[in-house]
Amino acid sequence: MSAEQRPRREVVTGVPRGTRRAPGHAPARSEITEQTTLGATYVRSLMRSQLRSALYALGTLALLVGTLPLLFALPAAFDGHALSPQPFVWAALGVAVHPVMWLTARWYVRRAERNERDFTRLVEGR
Numbered sequence: 001m002s003a004e005q006r007p008r009r010e011v012v013t014g015v016p017r018g019t020r021r022a023p024g025h026a027p028a029r030s031e032i033t034e035q036t037t038l039g040a041t042y043v044r045s046l047m048r049s050q051l052r053s054a055l056y057a058l059g060t061l062a063l064l065v066g067t068l069p070l071l072f073a074l075p076a077a078f079d080g081h082a083l084s085p086q087p088f089v090w091a092a093l094g095v096a097v098h099p100v101m102w103l104t105a106r107w108y109v110r111r112a113e114r115n116e117r118d119f120t121r122l123v124e125g126r
Helices: 028-033 039-068 068-079 087-124
Strands: none
Touching: 028 039, 039 068, 039 087, 068 087
């Protein structure tokens, strides 16, 4: 057979079988890029989850650190004396508050990264 008589070989490329989507469903990434209503819903969902985490961390700090002045004022209220400097006040403010703030910040960063990782999985379809 000559080169002209042999059938021509063509290479067909496409999406691998395991990653095909159902017809009519665009991936989330294109929904976001095209700024469709569904894409806006995806982004709002991420923003809501990040805001919820931030408000929870802020509330925790406000509750734990914000109530310290009340705790420090309790002994003076029962004694009837003006506030006197007490060593435990300085220890609480200088030492005890920092681990609470660090743990809260660490929790928030891990939560935010998890939210973003989940969002990325959703967008990429993994």
